[in-house]
Amino acid sequence: MAEIPNTPDTTQAAPPPEAKPALPELLRVKVHRVRHEAEDIKGIEFVSETGAPLPEFKAGAHIDVVVILPGKLRARRSYSLASPPGEQPFVYHIAVKYEDEGTGGSIFLHESIRLGYVVEITPPKNFFELREAEHSILIAGGVGIAPILAMCYELDAASKSFEVHYTGRTKERMGFRTQIDGFKDKAKMYVGRNPANGGIDLPAILRTVRPNTHVYVCGPHSMLEEVHALAHQFGWPDGTVHSEAFTKPEPRPGDGPVEVVVKSTGQTIQVAAKVSILDALLSAGVKTDYDCKVGTCGTCSVQVLEGTPDHRDNVLLDAERAANRMCTCVSRSQTPRLLLDL
Numbered sequence: 001m002a003e004i005p006n007t008p009d010t011t012q013a014a015p016p017p018e019a020k021p022a023l024p025e026l027l028r029v030k031v032h033r034v035r036h037e038a039e040d041i042k043g044i045e046f047v048s049e050t051g052a053p054l055p056e057f058k059a060g061a062h063i064d065v066v067v068i069l070p071g072k073l074r075a076r077r078s079y080s081l082a083s084p085p086g087e088q089p090f091v092y093h094i095a096v097k098y099e100d101e102g103t104g105g106s107i108f109l110h111e112s113i114r115l116g117y118v119v120e121i122t123p124p125k126n127f128f129e130l131r132e133a134e135h136s137i138l139i140a141g142g143v144g145i146a147p148i149l150a151m152c153y154e155l156d157a158a159s160k161s162f163e164v165h166y167t168g169r170t171k172e173r174m175g176f177r178t179q180i181d182g183f184k185d186k187a188k189m190y191v192g193r194n195p196a197n198g199g200i201d202l203p204a205i206l207r208t209v210r211p212n213t214h215v216y217v218c219g220p221h222s223m224l225e226e227v228h229a230l231a232h233q234f235g236w237p238d239g240t241v242h243s244e245a246f247t248k249p250e251p252r253p254g255d256g257p258v259e260v261v262v263k264s265t266g267q268t269i270q271v272a273a274k275v276s277i278l279d280a281l282l283s284a285g286v287k288t289d290y291d292c293k294v295g296t297c298g299t300c301s302v303q304v305l306e307g308t309p310d311h312r313d314n315v316l317l318d319a320e321r322a323a324n325r326m327c328t329c330v331s332r333s334q335t336p337r338l339l340l341d342l
């Protein structure tokens with residue numbers, strides 16, 4: 001059986017070891033199926049290498065897959081699970097979009113993975129779980145359909161009320177269309193984001209605030225930001241809109257350096273414009289928790305004692321922002337200096 005080569009694991013290197021959270025033990029899984037899901041999107045299914053059961057997961061979960069980057073460096077890339085949760089034996093089905101301008105993880109998975117290969121993954125983690133609700137509104141853009149499809153399976157299996165809205169740049173770029181079609185009148189598919197041309201109409205979907213309803217969105221950052229902004233505008237209650245992303249938000253024009261002061265040690269750290277506050281803290285040896293590094297898990301959130309954050313995360317509640325907490329992995333500062341309670 002083929003196996004990807006063993007090379008140095010960059011995920012074990014920087015940042016400093018004492019600041020790094022414990023890495024979960026890796027699981028070895030076998031590539032069970034590889035298929036074309038859509039233009040530039042490959043579906044890969046993993047099963048247990050040994051036949052021993054894989055860990056259970058809930059809708060919204062993701063795994064990190066160990067990939068080989070140029071230079072034979074090992075790294076981890078996160079992918080949501082699209083498989084039906086709770087169906088034994090577990091198959092971990094991911095959808096990988098070919099990113100020719102990425103760092104090489106998706107290229108490796110598109111070009112090097114073959115049936116029967118053994119790869120290493122982390123056990124499923126979930127920052128995007130379904131909440132108890134009378135109704136769920138699911139919104140997906142492009143490859144963001146993967147966790148949303150798992151949510152459809154989970155809600156459908158539990159006979160819970162939901163609706164799913166799915167859009168992509170073209171029909172050819174939209175994977176899992178047949179599966180989404182299977183949810184019949186609960187499912188609506190669109191092409192694009194312009195309602196005048198048959199694209200998804202996010203204001204129409206979110207305009208009416210429904211009681212005991214939660215909204216879930218996965219897709220490009222621009223879509224996540226639009227959904228959060230509309231939900232705020234239309235008065236959705238704090239904590240009812242949830243989103244998932246695996247990339248950082250794009251830098252904004254005018255993003256500049258920030259001076260960060262660590263209360264416990266008195267260190268003053270100059271954070272360059274293109275470096276995250278979290279990475280600057282870790283490089284300076286500051287002990288601080290983190291996980292996703294893209295503003296969706298909340299693990300890195302800290303109390304700001306002086307200064308005003310410029311929030312870029314998709315996880316903190318309005319009440320937490322009002323209390324001056326911030327996610328250091330993605331957020332910047334509106335003031336030249338931040339004093340952090342670390």
Ligand code: FES
Pocket residue numbers: 289290291292293294295296297298299300301313315327328329330
């Ligand atoms: S590490 Fe997950 S939100 Fe910052």
